[in-house]
Amino acid sequence: MLRDRSDVVFWGALGAVALAGVAFTHTVANEYYYTAVYAILQATMMAVAWNILGGFTGYVNFGSAGFFAIGAYTTVALGKTLEGLPLPVMIVAAALLCGLIGLGLGYLTLRLKGVYFSIATLAMAIVFETLMTNWAYVGGARGAYILTPESHLWFDSYIEMLFMVMLLLTLGSIAISRALIRSRLGRGLAAIRDDELAAECAGVPTLKLKLISATLMGALMGVAGAPYPYFVTFVDPASAFSLFVAVNAIAMPMIGGTAHWIGPVIGALLVGTAQQVITVTVSSELNVLFVGIMLVLFISLAPQGIVGLARKYWGRKR
Amino acid sequence: MSAPVLEVRALVKRFGGFVALNGVDLRVGAGERLGLIGPNGSGKTTLINCISGALYNDEGSIAFEGRDITRLAPHQRTRLGVARSFQIPRPFRSMTVLENLRVPLEYAAWGRAEHRRINDEAMAVLESIGLEHCAQQNSAGLTQVDMRKLELARALAARPRLLVSDEAMAGLSSAEVDEILEILLALNARGVAVIMIEHIMRAVMRFSQRVVVLDAGEKIAEGTPDEIVRNPDVERAYLGE
Numbered sequence: 409m410l411r412d413r414s415d416v417v418f419w420g421a422l423g424a425v426a427l428a429g430v431a432f433t434h435t436v437a438n439e440y441y442y443t444a445v446y447a448i449l450q451a452t453m454m455a456v457a458w459n460i461l462g463g464f465t466g467y468v469n470f471g472s473a474g475f476f477a478i479g480a481y482t483t484v485a486l487g488k489t490l491e492g493l494p495l496p497v498m499i500v501a502a503a504l505l506c507g508l509i510g511l512g513l514g515y516l517t518l519r520l521k522g523v524y525f526s527i528a529t530l531a532m533a534i535v536f537e538t539l540m541t542n543w544a545y546v547g548g549a550r551g552a553y554i555l556t557p558e559s560h561l562w563f564d565s566y567i568e569m570l571f572m573v574m575l576l577l578t579l580g581s582i583a584i585s586r587a588l589i590r591s592r593l594g595r596g597l598a599a600i601r602d603d604e605l606a607a608e609c610a611g612v613p614t615l616k617l618k619l620i621s622a623t624l625m626g627a628l629m630g631v632a633g634a635p636y637p638y639f640v641t642f643v644d645p646a647s648a649f650s651l652f653v654a655v656n657a658i659a660m661p662m663i664g665g666t667a668h669w670i671g672p673v674i675g676a677l678l679v680g681t682a683q684q685v686i687t688v689t690v691s692s693e694l695n696v697l698f699v700g701i702m703l704v705l706f707i708s709l710a711p712q713g714i715v716g717l718a719r720k721y722w723g724r725k726r
Numbered sequence: 727m728s729a730p731v732l733e734v735r736a737l738v739k740r741f742g743g744f745v746a747l748n749g750v751d752l753r754v755g756a757g758e759r760l761g762l763i764g765p766n767g768s769g770k771t772t773l774i775n776c777i778s779g780a781l782y783n784d785e786g787s788i789a790f791e792g793r794d795i796t797r798l799a800p801h802q803r804t805r806l807g808v809a810r811s812f813q814i815p816r817p818f819r820s821m822t823v824l825e826n827l828r829v830p831l832e833y834a835a836w837g838r839a840e841h842r843r844i845n846d847e848a849m850a851v852l853e854s855i856g857l858e859h860c861a862q863q864n865s866a867g868l869t870q871v872d873m874r875k876l877e878l879a880r881a882l883a884a885r886p887r888l889l890v891s892d893e894a895m896a897g898l899s900s901a902e903v904d905e906i907l908e909i910l911l912a913l914n915a916r917g918v919a920v921i922m923i924e925h926i927m928r929a930v931m932r933f934s935q936r937v938v939v940l941d942a943g944e945k946i947a948e949g950t951p952d953e954i955v956r957n958p959d960v961e962r963a964y965l966g967e
Contacts, residue, residue, distance in 0.1 A: 592833075595821075598818065598820055599818050599829045602818035602819050603817075606812065606817075607829065608801045609778060611804040611830055611833035612829065613801045
């Protein structure tokens with residue numbers, strides 16, 4: 409695991425953040441902060457997940473909200489069927505189900521190139537939203553209330569525990585994303601993004617790699633969505649499948665930079681934090697506008713995102 | 727002729743109602759140097775797209791080293807030992823030159839490569855082609871001739887036994903053409919059969935042991951470079967009646 413200095417730095421930083429999270433739960437009592445940080449972490453995880461297929465592999469996916477919502481509804485449905493099921497079981501179930509859906513969707517749509525693929529993913533999200541809206545068992549269009557479990561282990565409140573769970577999941581997804589892009593598999597994905605036919609002719613089994621990428625993306629999205637019902641305690645199709653969720657998952661990696669694993673992390677932390685601040689200080693509607701403006705600015709002025717800007721800056725300095 | 731590495735039989739490829747290839751046969755012997763020429767639109771690139779798997783043929787069969795590869799995906803053919811370069815260079819633009827070579831080494835040649843020494847192997851290929859000075863350079867910023875060399879280097883890194891070179895010299899200066907020619911000859915000397923598609927006759931005639939001429943999707947002539955130069959059908963195809 410620790411092959412060179414950057415590995416030491418990376419795992420050290422990951423450990424430090426996890427410890428800081430623990431310290432946070434011991435020092436901060438105001439529940440608002442947990443809610444805010446949880447939202448940022450959830451966005452980070454979705455950005456990281458989106459970037460595996462959208463950034464590393466080059467297949468822009470508008471259906472992220474679909475996977476996220478299916479993850480959330482997995483928890484709703486399982487929680488209703490088998491009461492008292494622990495959260496980790498829900499998370500694993502959401503990962504498996506959404507991974508499988510990612511694989512299936514990939515098999516159906518990854519033969520499509522570019523914008524056609526993007527449209528197909530958007531359609532998929534709408535299909536699943538319609539299904540959930542008409543499935544009375546999970547609340548249908550009215551939505552479902554979820555009771556927060558009473559036990560919260562050794563934490564002071566349930567939201568503190570949920571915050572810690574999300575922190576660990578996010579760190580885990582970042583570690584997966586980093587390991588992926590640095591591996592042989594990651595180089596294969598980058599080859600597909602750069603030129604799919606040339607990749608095939610270099611021996612890269614492009615369909616197989618794209619399916620792996622879509623499966624991983626789906627699974628991580630589902631994991632990000634699994635704890636969501638306990639976080640908001642009310643889930644309905646309109647909020648779970650919200651287009652804004654999908655736009656965020658695209659905007660954050662774009663703003664941070666899609667080619668590097670750290671891009672979506674930077675983008676999500678930056679945009680997510682700004683959104684929380686704007687929601688509290690100005691208005692909750694304005695943060696939609698903020699994301700829109702940021703996205704337009706970055707796509708037109710810095711298409712490689714913050715990572716690209718940094719590389720250009722350091723490159724010139726050297 | 728020695729046992730063929732590639733045997734193409736009665737290949738037909740249609741695009742809608744247009745017949746791009748109409749019953750083309752092609753045999754390439756082990757270690758042979760074959761020139762493939764023909765006027766623009768005669769079906770040369772379609773033929774090698776069918777050989778490499780970028781397109782699937784409608785009729786006929788393709789066998790590589792005695793094995794039928796007609797329905798195999800391009801990456802499977804590359805793994806078996808059929809590599810190609812592209813007429814318009816298609817480097818992996820986000821990668822350095824060295825990383826460009828890691829892709830075929832890690833995929834096409836993975837079964838044969840020493841996994842811990844991929845960088846050394848990539849470097850060796852770059853040296854053999856005279857591109858080692860830009861190993862760490864981004865591939866998108868290369869000059870035209872270096873871009874062509876990268877195309878060949880990437881095909882070589884797949885450790886092929888048959889290389890299909892699609893107009894690797896088009897638009898290059900005379901000295902650069904000689905450079906590419908030397909690379910292909912050196913490669914062939916190591917036992918790799920080469921199909922060279924080219925419009926530069928000087929290069930084709932010097933390189934090829936045998937030349938095949940396509941016109942309007944059909945093979946109109948086949949023979950040694952000398953025979954081809956004197957062939958009246960070839961003259962008619964190129965210059966008209």
